[in-house]
Structure formats: structure tokens, C-alpha cells
Amino acid sequence: xxxxxxxxxxxxxxxxxxxxxxxxxxxxxxxxxxxxxxxxxxxxxxxxxxxxxxxxxxxxxxxxxxxxxxxxxxxxxxxxxxxxxxxxxxxxxxxxxxxxxxxxxxxxxxxxxxxxxxxxxxxxxxxxxxxxxxxxxxxxxxxxxxxxxxxxxxxxxxxxxxxxxxxxxxxxxxxxxxxxxxxxxxxxxxxxxxxxxxxxxxxxxxxxxxxxxxxxxxxxxxxxxxxxxxxxxxxxxxxxxxxxxxxxxxxxxxxxxxxxxxxxxxxxxxxxxxxxxxxxxxxxxxxxxxxxx
Amino acid sequence: xxxxxxxxxxxxxxxxxxxxxxxxxxxxxxxxxxxxxxxxxxxxxxxxxxxxxxxxxxxxxxxxxxxxxxxxxxxxxxxxxxxxxxxxxxxxxxxxxxxxxxxxxxxxxxxxxxxxxxxxxxxxxxxxxxxxxxxxxxxxxxxxxxxxxxxxxxxxxxxxxxxxxxxxxxxxxxxxxxxxxxxxxxxxxxxxxxxxxxxxxxxxxxxxxxxxxxxxxxxxxxxxxxxxxxxxxxxxxxxxxxxxxxxxxxxxxxxxxxxxxxxxxxxxxxxxxxxxxxxxxxxxxxxxxxxxxxxxxxxxxxxxxxxxxxxxxxxxxxxxxxxxxxxxxxxxxxxxxxxxxxxxxxxxxxxxxxxxxxxxxxxxxxx
Numbered sequence: 200x201x202x203x204x205x206x207x208x209x210x211x212x213x214x215x216x217x218x219x220x221x222x223x224x225x226x227x228x229x230x231x232x233x234x235x236x237x238x239x240x241x242x243x244x245x246x247x248x249x250x251x252x253x254x255x256x257x258x259x260x261x262x263x264x265x266x267x268x269x270x271x272x273x274x275x276x277x278x279x280x281x282x283x284x285x286x287x288x289x290x291x292x293x294x295x296x297x298x299x300x301x302x303x304x305x306x307x308x309x310x311x312x313x314x315x316x317x318x319x320x321x322x323x324x325x326x327x328x329x330x331x332x333x334x335x336x337x338x339x340x341x342x343x344x345x346x347x348x349x350x351x352x353x354x355x356x357x358x359x360x361x362x363x364x365x366x367x368x369x370x371x372x373x374x375x376x377x378x379x380x381x382x383x384x385x386x387x388x389x390x391x392x393x394x395x396x397x398x399x400x401x402x403x404x405x406x407x408x409x410x411x412x413x414x415x416x417x418x419x420x421x422x423x424x425x426x427x428x429x430x431x432x433x434x435x436x437x438x439x440x441x442x443x444x445x446x447x448x449x450x451x452x453x454x455x456x457x458x459x460x461x462x463x464x465x466x467x468x469x470x471x472x473x474x475x476x477x478x479x480x481x482x483x484x485x486x487x488x489x490x491x492x
Numbered sequence: 493x494x495x496x497x498x499x500x501x502x503x504x505x506x507x508x509x510x511x512x513x514x515x516x517x518x519x520x521x522x523x524x525x526x527x528x529x530x531x532x533x534x535x536x537x538x539x540x541x542x543x544x545x546x547x548x549x550x551x552x553x554x555x556x557x558x559x560x561x562x563x564x565x566x567x568x569x570x571x572x573x574x575x576x577x578x579x580x581x582x583x584x585x586x587x588x589x590x591x592x593x594x595x596x597x598x599x600x601x602x603x604x605x606x607x608x609x610x611x612x613x614x615x616x617x618x619x620x621x622x623x624x625x626x627x628x629x630x631x632x633x634x635x636x637x638x639x640x641x642x643x644x645x646x647x648x649x650x651x652x653x654x655x656x657x658x659x660x661x662x663x664x665x666x667x668x669x670x671x672x673x674x675x676x677x678x679x680x681x682x683x684x685x686x687x688x689x690x691x692x693x694x695x696x697x698x699x700x701x702x703x704x705x706x707x708x709x710x711x712x713x714x715x716x717x718x719x720x721x722x723x724x725x726x727x728x729x730x731x732x733x734x735x736x737x738x739x740x741x742x743x744x745x746x747x748x749x750x751x752x753x754x755x756x757x758x759x760x761x762x763x764x765x766x767x768x769x770x771x772x773x774x775x776x777x778x779x780x781x782x783x784x785x786x787x788x789x790x791x792x793x794x795x796x797x798x799x800x801x802x803x804x805x806x807x808x809x810x811x812x813x814x815x816x817x818x819x820x821x822x823x824x825x826x827x828x829x830x831x832x833x834x835x836x837x838x839x840x841x842x843x844x845x846x847x848x849x850x851x852x853x854x855x856x857x858x859x
Contacts, residue, residue: 265855266855270858331736333737432725436723438858456583
């Protein structure tokens with residue numbers, strides 16, 4: 200019943216959007232042209248470079264050395280872990296935000312957006328100050344006698360996960376919040392009035408309704424994670440290196456632009472596959488439909 | 493932290509991360525017209541005014557280059573205006589040269605650039621103009637495409653307060669001895685940055701017979717301390733790791749250590765077995781200002797001016813005729829003071845083998 204309400208709603212949302220498309224379609228042109236000129240064209244050039252600078256043998260690097268496939272695997276594994284961490288932290292946060300009063304929601308929203316105003320490198324560097332062996336956390340833990348050896352918080356997967364989660368959390372919280380806010384607050388009490396215990400009401404009513412937001416956020420975070428470079432380089436060890444580090448190695452150190460392009464194309468291809476599969480589970484309308492209201 | 497942010501704004505590349513200067517110091521770009529020189533119209537008309545772009549690694553290093561060389565040069569050559577860019581990125585030199593759109597005229601590069609491997613994207617140095625091109629000190633590997641502008645030390649530095657009583661590391665052997673000298677080790681995550689050479693010296697290879705490098709032996713030696721290694725990508729990081737005490741002994745560059753010593757860090761350089769290396773000046777192929785670029789390079793590498801840099805930073809001139817003019821107050825901090833203990837990289841060997849050995853390194857790093 201509740202699901203039906205939500206579906207009907209989002210459908211009307213879509214239909215309303217669909218009707219107005221013709222009239223306003225021209226407005227999209229500048230953006231499309233911009234993307235074609237400054238993203239599409241260079242991307243095409245890079246695709247060509249990957250085959251003819253000097254030859255398609257650029258792609259053989261994945262066969263010649265195990266490093267590249269292994270690093271791709273690490274990249275996807277890291278993206279998965281970070282996405283999971285973002286869901287775990289972001290879901291309750293978005294829930295509180297969506298149920299809080301307007302002012303409290305504004306403050307929570309401000310807090311989650313705050314990191315956007317700081318450069319990524321500065322934030323990552325700040326994390327090293329906290330996490331390193333002689334950092335704030337380890338110093339305090341040793342001073343109060345909880346441990347006498349510094350804990351390994353940095354230069355491992357934990358460090359990378361902490362740093363990347365901090366940076367990507369907004370991309371999880373905001374889509375979930377957008378969906379949660381549109382869930383009728385009366386639904387859970389209604390379920391309770393029909394005898395559902397609080398957790399069952401949450402699990403059977405609220406959770407399914409909020410899932411489109413989780414899927415959208417997860418997709419965003421996952422795809423963004425795949426391109427990370429500086430955070431894993433500073434907070435991880437070489438074992439945590441992401442594929443972008445090897446692209447930089449090819450371009451800036453080996454000066455093999457073609458090989459760098461080939462690795463980038465493979466990453467792009469895999470990302471597109473993730474997006475393709477992902478969008479089958481995500482109704483972006485459920486998130487963007489928010490704007491229609 | 494300011495400077496880290498600036499680097500980020502410029503779009504971060506590996507090269508930016510790599511070099512010692514990139515992360516400190518004040519903004520550098522000399523605004524066009526900022527130097528209000530008054531030149532009589534007639535004189536200015538006689539010599540066409542030219543704007544050169546000089547590129548270096550930023551930070552205290554590029555500030556020093558500006559004060560020692562660029563500012564005085566502009567004063568004595570009123571028709572030349574020098575604007576600056578940073579940090580150096582070899583891929584940008586290649587991209588500019590390939591696209592026939594070269595905006596960098598004189599570029600300061602590391603010892604890993606400017607040999608045969610890069611000859612397609614660089615102009616040969618005009619040795620008629622650059623008079624010291626063939627007069628560099630022994631150990632300096634100039635090429636038809638590059639001329640050395642500074643000597644610096646690739647050194648081991650240690651925390652004086654974290655050494656066992658009465659002992660200090662005396663060479664690379666001790667760097668690898670984590671039993672006698674406990675604690676972590678800082679190393680540059682760059683295969684030709686020195687780590688293979690350190691490992692081989694530590695393993696007993698004669699320091700003057702390192703090349704051709706026994707790469708497998710080097711990696712085997714590095715395996716013995718792999719868990720203790722803290723990798724760094726920038727010179728700033730190399731010094732910070734020592735200043736914070738994250739590592740007790742670290743690989744760094746002498747200018748970087750000089751910086752943190754001034755700030756009071758309990759860190760010392762072991763000059764014994766320190767490697768001496770250089771930065772070089774190159775001119776990208778396709779520049780529209782070849783003549784002026786060569787003249788500027790001649791000035792920076794001349795007997796009269798090469799040593800001026802040492803007044804502002806602890807780097808030495810690479811020319812015998814300039815050594816005596818180096819800042820006497822920095823004597824104990826200049827790498828050339830320790831010539832007798834110094835070791836040297838073979839840039840030519842690396843030029844031929846970098847690609848192959850780097851592949852091995854990337855694999856080793858992750859295994």
C-alpha cells in the first residue's frame with residue numbers, strides 16, 4: 200500500500216517533468232555544448248590516443264604485468280568498502296536530518312556540506328595529523344595508557360577508508376535525505392497502529408521507501424571512489440594504491456601518454472558497466488523528483 | 493598547508509608531488525609589469541622586449557632562484573621580462589612540445605630528465621652561448637639538452653633524540669639495520685630517487701661500482717625493511733615525517749632538512765655516503781624565444797652568478813669557478829663541502845633502464 204503511494208507519486212513527478220521537456224529543452228543546449236567541447240572531445244582524443252600512441256599494444260600492459268589488474272581489483276574493493284562505510288554513517292544521519300525540525304535539518308545539512316569548502320588535499324593532510332603514529336589519536340591513547348604501541352590507523356585500508364568516507368559522505372547523505380523527506384511521516388505510526396512493533400514498522404515500511412536514495416547515493420559514492428588518487432596515496436600504503444596512481448605513473452613519470460590513456464579507458468569502461476548495472480536498480484527520478492514538488 | 497592547497501588548485505599531478513620545492517613558500521608569479529623599470533624609449537625600441545617563462549619546483553627553491561637570478565637578470569636586461577610557472581611537470585613539456593604550443597621557455601628539471609630519452613621534446617643547448625656547458629664539476633652529467641644549475645644532496649637524516657645512546661647511523665648499512673637503530677624509515681616512492689642505490693651500498697656493493705645496478709639484489713635488500721618503510725611523495729613530506737618523529741631515519745634532500753633544522757627539529761644529516769645530484773635547465777623544443785632562453789641559462793650557470801643561489805638556499809653551484817663564491821656562512825650545509833664522502837648516481841644508466849626497472853618497482857611495491 201505504502202509502496203504504491205510512493206510509486207504513484209514519483210510517476211506523476213516524472214510525467215510532469217516529461218510534459219515540460221519540449222518547451223524547455225533548449226535550455227539544456229549550453230550545458231551539452233560545454234560538455235561536448237571540454238569533456239567529450241578531449242575524451243575522444245584520449246580514446247584515440249590509447250590506440251594510436253603508438254599502437255593498440257598499449258592495452259597489452261594489462262597482460263604483461265599483474266600490477267594493473269591487481270590495482271584495478273584494489274580500486275573496486277576500496278570503492279566498495281568506502282561505499283559501505285558511507286551507507287552505514289550516512290543513513291542514520293540522513294534519517295535524523297529528515298525527521299528533525301527545519302532549523303536542525305539546516306544545521307545538519309550545513310555540517311555535512313562543510314567539508315566541500317576545504318580543499319581535498321588539506322582535509323587529507325589533516326587526517327594524517329590525526330591518524331599517524333605520532334598523531335593526535337595515538338598520542339592521547341598512549342598518554343592515558345590504553346595502548347603502549349601506536350595503533351595502525353594510517354598507511355593501511357583503515358586510513359584510506361576513513362579519509363575517503365569523510366570526503367564522500369555528503370554524496371551519500373544528500374540523496375538519502377532527499378528521498379526520506381518525501382516519505383510520509385504518518386506511514387510509520389500508521390504501521391504501528393496496525394500492530395507493527397517499531398523495528399518491523401521501520402523495516403517493512405520506511406526502509407523500502409528510502410532504498411532508492413541509498414541506491415542513488417551508493418552509486419554516486421562508488422563511481423566517485425574509483426577515480427581517487429591523492430587520499431589513498433597519502434593515507435594508504437602502496438598496497439592501497441588506486442589505478443589512478445598508475446595512470447599518473449605512466450603519464451608523468453614514464454611519459455607514455457598512450458599507455459596512460461589505455462588504462463584510463465579500461466577504468467572508464469568498467470565504470471560505465473557499473474553505472475549501467477547500477478542504474479537498473481536506481482530510479483533517479485525518485486531522487487530528482489524531489490525538485491518537482 | 494596553504495601551499496598544499498595551492499598545489500591542489502592547480503590540479504595535482506605526480507610531478508607536483510614529487511619535488512622538494514613544490515609545497516612550501518610564498519606565491520611566486522611575477523606579475524607582468526610589476527617591475528617598473530624605466531627604460532628610455534629609444535633604447536627599448538632598439539632591443540625588442542621579450543617575455544620569458546621560467547618554470548621550477550616552487551617553494552623556497554623557486555623564491556631563491558628568483559632572488560638570486562631572475563630579479564637581477566631583469567634589472568640588467570630591461571628588455572626581458574620573466575614570468576614564472578610552477579611546478580615542473582615533465583608531461584607538460586611533452587604535451588606542449590607535441591602540440592606545437594610551447595609556453596615554457598626555461599625549465600628547471602631533476603637529474604632524471606633531459607638525456608637521450610627526452611631528446612625529441614628538448615632543444616640542444618647552444619654551447620656557444622652557454623659557456624659553462626662543458627665545465628661542470630666531476631659527477632655532473634650534462635647532456636646536449638641540459639645544463640646543471642644546482643648541486644644538492646640526496647641524504648640520510650636522523651632524529652638525534654631517537655638514536656641509541658652514543659650511536660648515530662654512519663651510512664646506508666645502518667639505515668637498513670632496524671635492530672640497532674629501531675624505528676621506521678622514510679623513503680621516496682620513486683624508483684630512480686635513490687632507494688636501489690642505498691640498498692646496494694648497504695648490502696656491501698662497492699659504492700663506486702654500483703652500475704649497472706643489480707636490481708634484484710636491491711629489492712631483496714629492501715625486502716628486509718619493507719615493513720618499516722614509510723613512503724613519501726614530496727620533499728615536504730620527507731622532512732615532515734622526520735620533524736614529527738614518524739620515522740627515525742629518513743631519506744630526504746639537504747635543502748629540506750636545512751629548512752626543518754632552522755625551525756628547531758632535532759634532525760641531523762649524515763653526509764657520509766650521501767649522494768650528490770643536480771637540477772638542470774632545459775629548453776622545450778618549440779619555444780619562440782630560443783636565443784633569449786639560452787642567454788638566461790648562460791647567466792644562471794655562469795662563474796659570476798651560479799653561486800648567488802647559495803645565499804638564499806643550501807644548494808651549491810655545479811661549476812668549479814663558482815664554488816669559491818658560494819655563501820661561506822652555509823659551508824657546513826652545502827653538499828660540495830663533503831665531496832670526498834659523496835656518491836653519485838649514473839643518470840645515463842637510468843635513462844636507458846628507467847622504464848624497465850620502474851615496472852619491477854611497481855610490482856614489488858604491491859607484493
